[in-house]
Amino acid sequence: MGLGLFGLHGQDSAAQGMHPRFAIYTLGCKANQYDSFAISRELILRGWQPVSFDEPADAYIIDTCTVTSVADRKSRKVIRRAGRAGSNAIVAVTGCAAEWAADKLRQISGVELVVGNRMKNRLADDLCRAYEERPSSNRPTSVGTTAFPPAPADEHPGETAPLIVLTGRARFLLKIQDGCNRRCAFCIVPHVRGKSRSRPVQEVVNEAHELIEQGIREVVLTGIQLGDYGRDLEAGRRSFLHLVENLTAIDGLLRLRVSSMLPQDIDTDLLSVMANSAKVCPHLHIPLQSGSDRILKAMHRGYTAADFLSVIDAARTALPDLGLTTDIMVGFPDESNEDFNATVSVAEQAAFSDMHIFKYSQRPGTEAAQMPEQVEHSIKEQRSDRLFTLSAQLNSVYAETRLEKPADVLLESVSADGRTGVGYTETYLRASVRGTGLHEGELVTILPRQREKDHLIADVLHNPS
Numbered sequence: 001m002g003l004g005l006f007g008l009h010g011q012d013s014a015a016q017g018m019h020p021r022f023a024i025y026t027l028g029c030k031a032n033q034y035d036s037f038a039i040s041r042e043l044i045l046r047g048w049q050p051v052s053f054d055e056p057a058d059a060y061i062i063d064t065c066t067v068t069s070v071a072d073r074k075s076r077k078v079i080r081r082a083g084r085a086g087s088n089a090i091v092a093v094t095g096c097a098a099e100w101a102a103d104k105l106r107q108i109s110g111v112e113l114v115v116g117n118r119m120k121n122r123l124a125d126d127l128c129r130a131y132e133e134r135p136s137s138n139r140p141t142s143v144g145t146t147a148f149p150p151a152p153a154d155e156h157p158g159e160t161a162p163l164i165v166l167t168g169r170a171r172f173l174l175k176i177q178d179g180c181n182r183r184c185a186f187c188i189v190p191h192v193r194g195k196s197r198s199r200p201v202q203e204v205v206n207e208a209h210e211l212i213e214q215g216i217r218e219v220v221l222t223g224i225q226l227g228d229y230g231r232d233l234e235a236g237r238r239s240f241l242h243l244v245e246n247l248t249a250i251d252g253l254l255r256l257r258v259s260s261m262l263p264q265d266i267d268t269d270l271l272s273v274m275a276n277s278a279k280v281c282p283h284l285h286i287p288l289q290s291g292s293d294r295i296l297k298a299m300h301r302g303y304t305a306a307d308f309l310s311v312i313d314a315a316r317t318a319l320p321d322l323g324l325t326t327d328i329m330v331g332f333p334d335e336s337n338e339d340f341n342a343t344v345s346v347a348e349q350a351a352f353s354d355m356h357i358f359k360y361s362q363r364p365g366t367e368a369a370q371m372p373e374q375v376e377h378s379i380k381e382q383r384s385d386r387l388f389t390l391s392a393q394l395n396s397v398y399a400e401t402r403l404e405k406p407a408d409v410l411l412e413s414v415s416a417d418g419r420t421g422v423g424y425t426e427t428y429l430r431a432s433v434r435g436t437g438l439h440e441g442e443l444v445t446i447l448p449r450q451r452e453k454d455h456l457i458a459d460v461l462h463n464p465s
């Protein structure tokens with residue numbers, strides 16, 4: 001590719017001349033983050049310049065999420081903000097909300113393009129066409145004419161860094177699979193992402209080479225249902241192992257991380273590849289959702305609590321220092337106190353190092369939305385609060401076990417004097433490190449000295465530079 005994509009953001013306006021400028025705002029999952037990167041890459045190849053969402057731009061793209069009603073609301077809020085940016089800016093909406101509710105989104109003032117997931121790879125073409133079709137006097141006039149309204153104060157700060165995949169220099173979320181063949185009762189995703197599709201091994205490996213040339217040091221394999229990877233390829237499920245082996249053989253790739261996988265997709269072959277490779281991080285994200293067999297069955301998750309715990313046992317046997325993170329949903333229809341207590345019990349037994357907790361929300365078009373016995377909001381709040389407390393406790397217990405034991409941290413940001421840096425350990429604990437001559441993108445060996453809130457404080461033991 002050779003475009004220096006990671007360096008483009010931040011050039012000054014004079015250097016950018018009158019190239020049209022675009023800003024992209026990404027909501028939702030890692031797959032969306034990758035999609036936004038792919039759209040950005042296509043636009044850059046066509047001569048567009050990326051800017052941040054708070055800057056004047058000729059086009060604002062919102063890559064939406066509809067997985068929960070909260071995500072839906074946030075998506076619409078950002079679209080409305082973009083629509084108020086000025087009549088000259090093109091507002092283009094894509095992602096899962098665009099797939100599911102295109103007509104509604106088209107009615108939002110200022111929206112010009114709505115491109116669902118199935119046509120997402122044509123968004124750059126559509127945007128260029130919309131731009132070119134405007135008489136030049138009516139074209140967005142680029143630099144300095146359109147200001148994006150500032151974010152409302154209540155907006156989640158973690159979602160105001162839309163160009164993270166363009167500006168990050170160390171870790172990259174590489175999407176290798178899209179869609180899902182399962183039908184979890186609560187989930188809208190298969191409706192908006194379609195059937196599972198895998199990218200061929202060689203295509204992914206080629207992209208990884210390009211990323212490494214651009215300074216990426218850790219690749220996180222990402223998909224909607226990663227466990228489906230390869231089922232549609234000639235080598236079947238073994239394709240995933242081939243992919244991991246091919247990627248870890250690349251010089252310059254320091255770490256490979258596997259993102260979310262269902263417990264039934266984690267087998268001894270995968271664990272053995274993870275255990276035998278120094279590059280594959282001993283970290284698994286296995287979504288539990290519920291610890292109640294009754295609820296798991298109603299959700300159509302395809303495993304029981306005992307199945308889940310036995311997979312974790314096998315994983316910990318293969319990878320004794322395993323960092324184990326999860327997703328848990330509270331308030332699925334008809335979830336009783338007993339069901340919820342079963343979830344708490346499984347979470348304690350699993351000893352997760354971190355838990356992502358979601359309150360169930362009714363998504364029209366899903367099976368669970370039709371179920372009677374929807375759980376009251378206040379009960380969901382209580383259950384969610386209890387799990388947040390448990391998550392903090394479990395995280396602290398796990399982090400304590402890592403103190404005074406060497407670990408590796410990939411530095412994702414470093415202070416100007418090279419004396420402090422921040423990154424993640426191989427087991428996915430955030431660490432603030434102290435040393436000298438530190439550089440972004442380096443893998444340093446650290447000794448964690450103490451734990452502070454949600455991160456480790458550590459000294460650098462070994463620095464490759």
Ligand code: SF4
Pocket residue numbers: 180181182183184187188189190224225
């Ligand atoms: S596995 Fe279930 S929760 Fe995950 S994307 Fe597929 S249907 Fe949704």
